Amino acid sequence: MKALPTGTVAKALSAQVPEPTSAPHAPAPSNAGVPEPTSTPRAPAPSHTGTLSLPEDASTHGHRIDALLAWSHRFDAVLITVALGWLVLAVWRFRKAKQAASDGGTRRSRAWVLGLALGAFVVVDGTLLLGSEGYLRDVLWNFSVPSEDPRTVRIEINAHQWSWEARYAGEDGRFNTSDDVVTWNDLRVPVGVPVWVQLVSTDVVHGFSLPHFRVKLDAIPGRVNQTWFQAAREGAWEAACYQHCGTSHYRMRGVLTAMSPESYATWLREAGKQSAQAWDAEDVAAHWGWEWKAP
Numbered sequence: 001m002k003a004l005p006t007g008t009v010a011k012a013l014s015a016q017v018p019e020p021t022s023a024p025h026a027p028a029p030s031n032a033g034v035p036e037p038t039s040t041p042r043a044p045a046p047s048h049t050g051t052l053s054l055p056e057d058a059s060t061h062g063h064r065i066d067a068l069l070a071w072s073h074r075f076d077a078v079l080i081t082v083a084l085g086w087l088v089l090a091v092w093r094f095r096k097a098k099q100a101a102s103d104g105g106t107r108r109s110r111a112w113v114l115g116l117a118l119g120a121f122v123v124v125d126g127t128l129l130l131g132s133e134g135y136l137r138d139v140l141w142n143f144s145v146p147s148e149d150p151r152t153v154r155i156e157i158n159a160h161q162w163s164w165e166a167r168y169a170g171e172d173g174r175f176n177t178s179d180d181v182v183t184w185n186d187l188r189v190p191v192g193v194p195v196w197v198q199l200v201s202t203d204v205v206h207g208f209s210l211p212h213f214r215v216k217l218d219a220i221p222g223r224v225n226q227t228w229f230q231a232a233r234e235g236a237w238e239a240a241c242y243q244h245c246g247t248s249h250y251r252m253r254g255v256l257t258a259m260s261p262e263s264y265a266t267w268l269r270e271a272g273k274q275s276a277q278a279w280d281a282e283d284v285a286a287h288w289g290w291e292w293k294a295p
C-alpha cells in the first residue's frame, strides 16, 4: 500500500465518511467485469502510524492482540540478548582453544542449557498461552456478546475471485429476502456496536482480514466461519484478502466504513428500499444468502 502523509489520510477519511444515502445494490455474482459501485467509499485506508509499528487500532478489542504481540517482542529481545551474549562470551573465552569439535560439554554445562531452555519455555509460552486464553475466552470465542446484544449487526460475506460481497438482512432482520442489502467491497458498520460476520467462499480459500481491527478469518468453500468485532470510532479502513487466491489476489480489497449508528441506520433503510425495488425472485444466483447459523 502506498504510504501517504498522515494529514492527507485524515483529510481523505473525513471527506469520505459517511455517505448514507447512496447504497450500491449489487447484481448477481459474476467474475467477469466486476462492477465497481460508484458510491463505494474509496478512502485510502491508513497504513501504519510508524515504520515498524502495527496498523492503527480502530477496534474495541484490538489492544489485547497488540499487548500479546508486545509481550512476544519483549521476550524475543531478552532471548536474543541472552543467546547472542552467551555466543560472544563463549567465542571470547575459548578463542585460543585447540579443540575444534565439541565434546558435548560437562554435566554442569548441559544442566545449565537445559535449565535455561526450560525456563524460557515455561515463562514465554506460559505467559502467551495465558494471555491468549483470556482473549479467546472473553472475545474471540465469546459469541454470547454479539448474540445477546439487540443492536448487533449481522453480515454474511461471500468471498470469491476477486471481491467481497456482503449481505445485510435489511430492516426485516431476515436473510435472503427482498430488502437484503448487498454490497461489493463495501462494508459499513455502526460504531460501538458488535458486528457479527459469517463468511463463506464460493471458489478457493480466501482470507478475510481487517488489519485495523485485528480481525482475520479464513473463507473456506463448503463451510461457514464466523467472528465478531466492534469499531471504536468512525473512519474508513481496509478490508483485504490475506490468502493468495489467484492472479488478481492483490486487488481483492474493500473498504470498511465505520459510521455513527444514526448514519448507519439511514443508509440501511435507504439501501433496503432500493434493494426491494430491484428484487428479482427469479434471479437465483443473486440469492446466495443463508439462514443465520447459531454459533
Ligand SMILES: [Cu+2]
Binding pocket: 162, 205, 206, 207, 241, 242, 243, 244, 245, 249, 252
Ligand atoms: Cu482472496
